[in-house]
Amino acid sequence: MRLTTAMLVTCALIAAAHAALADDVRVVQRDKRFSATKVTVKSGDLVTFVNNDEAMHNVYSFTQGFSFDLGGQEPGEETTVRLSRPGVVDIRCAIHPKMKLQITVEPR
Numbered sequence: 001m002r003l004t005t006a007m008l009v010t011c012a013l014i015a016a017a018h019a020a021l022a023d024d025v026r027v028v029q030r031d032k033r034f035s036a037t038k039v040t041v042k043s044g045d046l047v048t049f050v051n052n053d054e055a056m057h058n059v060y061s062f063t064q065g066f067s068f069d070l071g072g073q074e075p076g077e078e079t080t081v082r083l084s085r086p087g088v089v090d091i092r093c094a095i096h097p098k099m100k101l102q103i104t105v106e107p108r
């Protein structure tokens with residue numbers, strides 16, 4: 001019983017420490033949509049894209065200064081990117097042009 005309580009406290013402390021450092025975000029790809037159309041994070045935060053769909057997806061951005069392309073993302077796969085400076089990043093899926101997401105990166 002004592003052990004269980006100690007473990008719970010440890011988990012809570014780890015979670016609190018992580019929350020203080022970053023507000024990492026998960027965006028799910030499901031039903032050929034991103035789970036959010038707009039997300040706000042702080043500079044340096046991680047954004048993880050999770051393909052929870054039956055179709056292959058892609059994540060890319062042509063926004064100047066933020067351009068990246070994660071390539072094909074199979075069902076079940078997830079990929080994390082770090083957004084390390086402030087700005088507004090437009091995200092798309094190359095396979096499904098209607099999939100759109102805008103990430104606002106605020107200064108930390």
Ligand SMILES: [Cu+2]
Pocket residue numbers: 032056057058093094095096099
């Ligand atoms: Cu897609």
